Amino acid sequence: MAGCVGWGEGKIREEKDRVRHLRELIRIIRRIQEEIRYGKRTLPEICLILSEYSDPWYRPHFRKIYEQLDRRNGTGLNAVWLRQMAFCFQGVPLQEEEKDVLIRLPENMGIQEETLQAENIGLSMDMLIRKCRQAEETYQNKSRVIRSVSILTGFLLTIILI
Amino acid sequence: MLQEEVLHMFPESMRARWRQAAGQAEGLQEIRLRAQAPAMVLLHNREWFVDRAGKLTDRQPVGAESSPQELEEILAHLCQYSLYAFADEIRQGFLTIQGGHRVGLAGQVILEGKNEIRNMKYIRYLNIRIAHEVKGAADSLIAYLYEKGQVLNTLLISPPGCGKTTMLRDIVRQVSNGTVYGRGVNVSVVDERSEIAGSYLGVAQNDVGVRTDVLDGCPKVEGMMLLIRSMAPQVLAVDELGGESDAQALFTVSGCGCRIIATMHGNSLEEIRNKNYMRYVMNNRLFDRYVVLGKYHGRCMVREIYDGEGKQCLN
Numbered sequence: 001m002a003g004c005v006g007w008g009e010g011k012i013r014e015e016k017d018r019v020r021h022l023r024e025l026i027r028i029i030r031r032i033q034e035e036i037r038y039g040k041r042t043l044p045e046i047c048l049i050l051s052e053y054s055d056p057w058y059r060p061h062f063r064k065i066y067e068q069l070d071r072r073n074g075t076g077l078n079a080v081w082l083r084q085m086a087f088c089f090q091g092v093p094l095q096e097e098e099k100d101v102l103i104r105l106p107e108n109m110g111i112q113e114e115t116l117q118a119e120n121i122g123l124s125m126d127m128l129i130r131k132c133r134q135a136e137e138t139y140q141n142k143s144r145v146i147r148s149v150s151i152l153t154g155f156l157l158t159i160i161l162i
Numbered sequence: 163m164l165q166e167e168v169l170h171m172f173p174e175s176m177r178a179r180w181r182q183a184a185g186q187a188e189g190l191q192e193i194r195l196r197a198q199a200p201a202m203v204l205l206h207n208r209e210w211f212v213d214r215a216g217k218l219t220d221r222q223p224v225g226a227e228s229s230p231q232e233l234e235e236i237l238a239h240l241c242q243y244s245l246y247a248f249a250d251e252i253r254q255g256f257l258t259i260q261g262g263h264r265v266g267l268a269g270q271v272i273l274e275g276k277n278e279i280r281n282m283k284y285i286r287y288l289n290i291r292i293a294h295e296v297k298g299a300a301d302s303l304i305a306y307l308y309e310k311g312q313v314l315n316t317l318l319i320s321p322p323g324c325g326k327t328t329m330l331r332d333i334v335r336q337v338s339n340g341t342v343y344g345r346g347v348n349v350s351v352v353d354e355r356s357e358i359a360g361s362y363l364g365v366a367q368n369d370v371g372v373r374t375d376v377l378d379g380c381p382k383v384e385g386m387m388l389l390i391r392s393m394a395p396q397v398l399a400v401d402e403l404g405g406e407s408d409a410q411a412l413f414t415v416s417g418c419g420c421r422i423i424a425t426m427h428g429n430s431l432e433e434i435r436n437k438n439y440m441r442y443v444m445n446n447r448l449f450d451r452y453v454v455l456g457k458y459h460g461r462c463m464v465r466e467i468y469d470g471e472g473k474q475c476l477n
Contacts, residue, residue, distance in 0.1 A: 036244075036246060036247075040246065040247050040249075041244075041247065042241070042242040042243075042244035042247045042363075043242060043243050043244045044242055044244075045363065069242065069243075072170040072260075073174065074170070074172065074173050074174030074175075074176075074177055074239070075174050076173060076174070076235075076239070076243075077238075077242075077243040106243065109243055109244070109245075110238065110243075110245055111245065111246060112245045112246055112249045112252060112281055112282075113246060113249060113281070114246040114247075114249065116246075117245075117246040
């Protein structure tokens with residue numbers, strides 16, 4: 001019975017994790033937009049801020065990007081960002097198109113006007129918000145079902161075994 | 163240090179080419195990059211081409227033309243892949259990078275209305291001016307800028323490229339730190355074009371003294387008023403005065419009991435006197451010292467020093 005409940009909780013945690021990552025992704029993109037729009041901060045500076053004010057999962061990765069860009073060894077943003085984001089999203093329960101919003105961020109850079117630049121980065125925000133809402137609903141519905149099913153399965157298995 | 167700074171201006175893929183030029187960074191004055199033209203450097207007042215291998219040559223090399231993509235890559239690298247953060251500078255045609263070096267830009271201008279520059283696209287010409295902080299540049303001059311331990315209102319006059327800003331920077335540093343002629347005082351600098359302090363991300367890259375506050379990237383008139391209100395400076399330094407509003411602001415600053423050290427384009431005191439707005443300034447004896455700078459055998463030096471009445475103190 002404990003095994004079944006544990007399996008169920010594991011499934012629920014996975015869904016919860018997905019919601020958490022999606023929410024954090026939205027928060028990160030919004031923070032980047034705000035820092036560009038109002039602070040006119042450069043991308044390395046924004047990475048430094050995110051290395052202190054984002055979810056602990058993402059912090060070391062943004063720190064690393066900042067350090068690599070600040071070290072000014074000449075490596076382009078694209079290479080540094082892609083490499084680090086690949087590490088960052090390892091084992092994260094997000095779909096490819098959701099990860100791509102952050103992974104492909106450097107492709108959306110290069111606009112001289114800050115408002116337009118901020119908007120350009122947030123082009124996929126609607127999709128992310130929609131996905132996040134879906135994930136929240138799925139989490140709420142699924143968690144109830146999974147919890148009930150796992151407890152019931154546990155009971156059933158217990159009865160059968162007895 | 164300077165060698166590294168020069169090398170850091172270029173993306174990784176181009177660094178091998180620039181290693182030789184960067185190796186002579188102390189004498190390096192300018193790097194000129196133009197689309198479809200070979201790169202050039204100004205080294206000890208002499209022009210050199212840079213070939214593909216990075217060798218300096220006095221003959222125009224074949225196949226060493228910079229491509230538009232290369233220039234865009236360099237610009238993106240200089241702007242830390244954040245062009246929007248440098249939009250105002252790009253609009254003005256230059257940007258200041260780490261180390262206080264200045265990058266002049268030219269390309270196709272996008273206008274807003276008739277005269278206002280909104281943006282610049284197809285940036286195909288870069289002129290990287292290497293900043294050389296010359297500590298002690300004002301040593302020969304500093305004795306003339308004090309009277310009874312007080313800093314005198316001083317105007318530095320010189321044509322472009324004769325070391326006005328370098329001189330101003332060193333005066334600011336010495337006045338701020340204190341000299342044998344007077345103790346150190348609080349100095350505020352309006353650094354409209356980031357040339358004096360060479361601020362990068364808000365931090366002065368050049369030594370401007372321990373009692374110096376820098377207002378970076380702010381228009382002169384607004385900057386002078388803001389600093390008077392907020393930082394209570396004893397001395398205010400400003401580069402390249404150039405209009406009636408600047409002159410009016412000087413009177414306000416002076417009226418607040420603050421000393422002024424400023425620079426202005428010009429060849430002589432006479433030329434300055436012929437400008438309408440400066441005539442009023444001079445007649446009212448706003449400045450106690452006029453220092454005319456010039457070049458002699460390629461070296462920047464103090465040519466003349468006048469007192470507030472226009473009498474020569476040094477010739």
